[in-house]
């Protein structure tokens with residue numbers, strides 16, 4: 404299973420300058436080849452010359468132009484060959500993507516490639532073969548540059564730079580897994596991005612299973628075959644961040660989006676946002692970035708914890724009802740995308756650890772009593788958190804009942820050795836809540852109907 408391993412690099416100023424230089428040259432080559440491609444395109448349109456088409460539209464046509472360019476422009480030789488090759492391949496890839504979209508969709512939805520501004524986007528350095536042009540000595544990656552003149556011998560030699568991985572490699576990492584390496588720069592930070600192919604671990608038989616009912620207030624409420632009910636709370640920082648995002652957004656939107664009139668060289672005019680708008684927008688972007696990072700850590704921590712305790716995790720397929728715009732809608736939408744990301748994280752964690760991820764059909768799960776399967780006509784309004792089945796008299800915690808229905812559905816569809824014979828009743832014996840504090844998960848006694856269980860032991864036992 405191919406995946407990427409992105410590692411922050413520590414580089415000194417000198418190395419950073421060298422890497423910047425390499426990236427600039429690769430960027431230059433891309434633009435130079437694009438100039439050529441634009442000319443070839445013009446010519447091909449006039450002449451339909453197949454020789455021209457071959458350079459322009461094949462996978463390696465432009466790459467084969469690199470050696471001649473290297474002779475013409477000796478500075479290209481200071482960059483490692485596969486990095487140059489990949490600048491050409493990237494352009495050919497973009498052209499072919501454009502062609503393909505045109506063929507398939509008629510009108511083009513993918514644009515012809517544009518010149519790249521190095522200042523706007525750092526051109527990544529790609530080493531596309533396993534351990535060719537780069538090495539790893541402990542935590543020190545070394546990447547090859549091009550040829551430089553050795554002043555001692557007067558001969559050309561291969562130049563290298565060394566960086567340092569800011570973090571240790573994960574324990575599953577083995578050099579044999581590496582397919583390629585990309586050096587990228589985001590803001591002022593350099594990263595080594597390894598593409599790795601990891602063997603998929605054999606699937607273990609499913610023992611313990613949990614079904615999770617995602618909801619608006621929390622990430623979800625789960626019921627497991629171990630009789631434990633778990634409320635997975637959203638972290639406190641989300642609320643604070645969302646409030647700040649809302650405030651900033653309304654401040655920004657009060658500023659004029661079109662405030663500064665500029666006249667272009669060709670006489671046409673355009674409007675730019677005010678300085679204040681741009682400033683607020685920048686801060687808003689930063690908050691969104693922080694939110695993404697923090698939720699990522701949160702979701703990973705929860706997923707790891709779940710798979711430490713369970714072999715199979717199944718999440719309700721939660722499809723939001725369209726329609727009316729309510730006040731809480733944006734918030735609900737934020738949570739929806741969080742649940743979407745949660746599912747992806749679970750899936751990924753499951754594959755990585757040889758465990759099982761799945762979804763269950765939520766339709767009708769809230770309004771059906773898990774004890775007698777009576778369906779409450781018209782459903783249960785969202786504000787009703789607890790209810791009593793009119794048919795059998797069982798008292799239900801709303802989310803726990805629907806998660807229990809989910810678990811029953813999962814067990815009916817799944818061979819679960821030892822735990823899931825059809826028709827077995829699932830009994831919740833313990834309730835707990837998981838609270839993420841930014842670093843790890845705190846387990847606290849379950850909260851039911853706003854009342855905290857009186858057991859201080861961390862779990863609430865149910866008689």
Ligand SMILES: [Zn+2]
Nearest residue numbers: 772775792795
């Ligand atoms: Zn009932």
